[in-house]
Amino acid sequence: MASKGKVAVIGSGLVGQNWAMIFASVGYSVQLYDVSEDKISGALGKIKETLKTYSDKGILRGNLDWEKQSQLITGTLDLGECLKDAFYVQECVFEDIALKQKVFSDIDSLVSESTIMASSTSRIPPSVIFEKCKNRSNGLIVHPINPPYFIPLVEIIKSPWTSEEVTLKARTLMDEVGQKPVVANKEVLGFIVNRIQFAIFAECYRLIEDKVISPEDVETVMSEGLGMRYAFLGPWETAHLNAAGVEDYFKKFGPGVVDVLKTFGPNPTSLDGQAAQDIIEAINRKVPLGQLEERRKWRDNMLIALSQVKRQS
Amino acid sequence: MASKGKVAVIGSGLVGQNWAMIFASVGYSVQLYDVSEDKISGALGKIKETLKTYSDKGILRGNLDWEKQSQLITGTLDLGECLKDAFYVQECVFEDIALKQKVFSDIDSLVSESTIMASSTSRIPPSVIFEKCKNRSNGLIVHPINPPYFIPLVEIIKSPWTSEEVTLKARTLMDEVGQKPVVANKEVLGFIVNRIQFAIFAECYRLIEDKVISPEDVETVMSEGLGMRYAFLGPWETAHLNAAGVEDYFKKFGPGVVDVLKTFGPNPTSLDGQAAQDIIEAINRKVPLGQLEERRKWRDNMLIALSQVKRQS
Numbered sequence: 001m002a003s004k005g006k007v008a009v010i011g012s013g014l015v016g017q018n019w020a021m022i023f024a025s026v027g028y029s030v031q032l033y034d035v036s037e038d039k040i041s042g043a044l045g046k047i048k049e050t051l052k053t054y055s056d057k058g059i060l061r062g063n064l065d066w067e068k069q070s071q072l073i074t075g076t077l078d079l080g081e082c083l084k085d086a087f088y089v090q091e092c093v094f095e096d097i098a099l100k101q102k103v104f105s106d107i108d109s110l111v112s113e114s115t116i117m118a119s120s121t122s123r124i125p126p127s128v129i130f131e132k133c134k135n136r137s138n139g140l141i142v143h144p145i146n147p148p149y150f151i152p153l154v155e156i157i158k159s160p161w162t163s164e165e166v167t168l169k170a171r172t173l174m175d176e177v178g179q180k181p182v183v184a185n186k187e188v189l190g191f192i193v194n195r196i197q198f199a200i201f202a203e204c205y206r207l208i209e210d211k212v213i214s215p216e217d218v219e220t221v222m223s224e225g226l227g228m229r230y231a232f233l234g235p236w237e238t239a240h241l242n243a244a245g246v247e248d249y250f251k252k253f254g255p256g257v258v259d260v261l262k263t264f265g266p267n268p269t270s271l272d273g274q275a276a277q278d279i280i281e282a283i284n285r286k287v288p289l290g291q292l293e294e295r296r297k298w299r300d301n302m303l304i305a306l307s308q309v310k311r312q313s
Numbered sequence: 314m315a316s317k318g319k320v321a322v323i324g325s326g327l328v329g330q331n332w333a334m335i336f337a338s339v340g341y342s343v344q345l346y347d348v349s350e351d352k353i354s355g356a357l358g359k360i361k362e363t364l365k366t367y368s369d370k371g372i373l374r375g376n377l378d379w380e381k382q383s384q385l386i387t388g389t390l391d392l393g394e395c396l397k398d399a400f401y402v403q404e405c406v407f408e409d410i411a412l413k414q415k416v417f418s419d420i421d422s423l424v425s426e427s428t429i430m431a432s433s434t435s436r437i438p439p440s441v442i443f444e445k446c447k448n449r450s451n452g453l454i455v456h457p458i459n460p461p462y463f464i465p466l467v468e469i470i471k472s473p474w475t476s477e478e479v480t481l482k483a484r485t486l487m488d489e490v491g492q493k494p495v496v497a498n499k500e501v502l503g504f505i506v507n508r509i510q511f512a513i514f515a516e517c518y519r520l521i522e523d524k525v526i527s528p529e530d531v532e533t534v535m536s537e538g539l540g541m542r543y544a545f546l547g548p549w550e551t552a553h554l555n556a557a558g559v560e561d562y563f564k565k566f567g568p569g570v571v572d573v574l575k576t577f578g579p580n581p582t583s584l585d586g587q588a589a590q591d592i593i594e595a596i597n598r599k600v601p602l603g604q605l606e607e608r609r610k611w612r613d614n615m616l617i618a619l620s621q622v623k624r625q626s
Binding site for chain 2: 123145146151152153155180182183184185186188189190192193194195196197198199200201202203204207210211212213214215217218219220221222223224225226227228229230231232233234235236237238240241242244245246247250254255256257258259260261262263264267268269270271272276279280282283284286287289292295296298299301302303305306307309310313
């Protein structure tokens with residue numbers, strides 16, 4: 001069937017499957033590459049089943065019916081075939097530096113000079129991945145958040161060589177497929193999502209270490225309080241609405257914020273002390289390891305329901 | 314009508330009205346105190362209207378119908394009458410140290426030795442508020458999050474003198490009325506919610522100051538990514554589900570977290586630099602000051618929808 005253009009997805013695991021469904025949802029044809037027939041056929045079967053389930057539940061993305069979306073997604077064991085005519089490549093192999101470098105070295109030798117090369121890595125710096133590529137100005141990180149079909153954020157991280165044009169094209173493509181892109185103009189360790197996540201870890205770890213609050217209660221502070229706002233509002237708009245605007249907030253409360261920040265201890269230099277033990281015990285008690293998979297399903301169902309609430313707003 | 318006991322709510326503004334509705338939802342009788350007949354009758358009218366609206370929308374809390382809940386709430390201009398027979402006092406006057414001290418000095422002179430005295434303050438340390446009270450072992454902070462009827466978190470902050478028994482009773486009462494209490498065992502500046510919020514502010518402010526990311530994109534990172542998870546999961550359970558448990562997470566990613574934390578700059582020493590200007594401009598563009606009230610209504614509607622999703626889980 002007719003498509004808007006072709007996207008190559010390298011790696012057919014859960015992240016690759018999600019990317020394939022997201023691109024197909026707006027009419028791109030997607031070819032999935034992997035190293036074994038089993039993986040490819042497994043992934044295509046899983047995608048078909050998932051799209052049908054989403055359709056039945058009324059949570060399918062895009063305007064095409066699930067069968068048309070499914071037909072847009074094919075697989076191959078031939079990297080050259082996968083990349084042929086693709087204007088955009090989304091890599092989602094394991095988080096291993098040498099593997100990512102090898103994969104992009106291969107891709108780089110096969111693609112045209114205009115093909116955008118994106119990695120889904122959550123933490124390997126783009127300069128490390130793309131340094132050796134002859135088309136390194138076309139390379140960048142496009143990192144999705146799990147589960148990408150229902151959490152729209154993607155962080156785009158530029159390497160020192162990534163062109164403005166490629167960055168803008170990647171951002172526009174992400175908007176078009178219904179994700180919510182943000183761009184880091186500089187390479188920073190941890191990217192953006194994890195830096196903010198780790199800032200939270202640091203203060204929560206200190207509060208537990210100092211016996212101010214229990215690990216269980218830290219969880220509640222986020223999941224039954226702060227986090228409920230952050231499902232809809234960023235940190236500054238939260239402040240904006242809690243005062244007569246964020247300018248008023250800074251004026252009235254800025255000095256108080258700074259006073260509190262002055263009382264912060266140094267960041268933890270390891271996460272293996274008594275606080276870590278206390279956290280492990282508390283969280284294992286709440287969700288025993290044998291129930292992880294069940295709890296992940298619950299999380300995904302909650303996120304699906306939340307994304308429906310947000311789409312209807 | 315018969316009630317389970319009496320709660321005194323001091324101050325009939327929005328927070329006081331929310332507290333009144335929360336206590337009445339499980340059958341406590343509530344007497345609201347304020348300094349003018351206008352304020353009291355205004356608050357009682359608003360409460361009645363709100364309870365009816367919530368009932369019509371199917372979001373009323375508790376098992377009693379809205380009229381019964383409304384009948385449980387009365388008002389008075391007489392502090393002594395308000396406190397008479399109350400086993401628990403929830404103060405919600407303006408955030409002013411001298412005013413809170415005066416109010417609790419008056420309350421302290423009128424209540425029995427067993428009455429729990431709670432302040433709704435978001436930032437005044439409990440030692441400052443309760444130091445001079447003869448019943449200071451009965452005093453503590455019980456800080457709700459806006460809007461309390463739909464965000465269940467309350468943070469309980471002990472002063473150096475608060476008894477274990479009073480802390481436990483306050484925690485149990487909050488559980489009983491359907492809030493989600495957490496306890497800070499020590500007085501810390503900013504309490505818990507704001508310390509975590511300010512840790513987020515600090516890193517986001519730095520990222521904007523360093524031109525890594527725009528203020529608009531920082532908002533998106535939270536509201537379309539991280540924050541969606543935090544609506545249901547605390548920081549450690551998020552890590553638990555993103556690895557084979559949080560112990561596995563600490564083992565595999567702990568050193569990486571620490572490496573990223575090492576690259577954090579110092580905390581901002583003021584919130585009035587160029588980054589603050591950039592934030593103010595971006596957020597005012599997104600939500601002009603004239604639309605603040607409308608946006609707050611949108612926020613509350615989103616939170617209501619989210620709380621329904623969470624209750625059904």
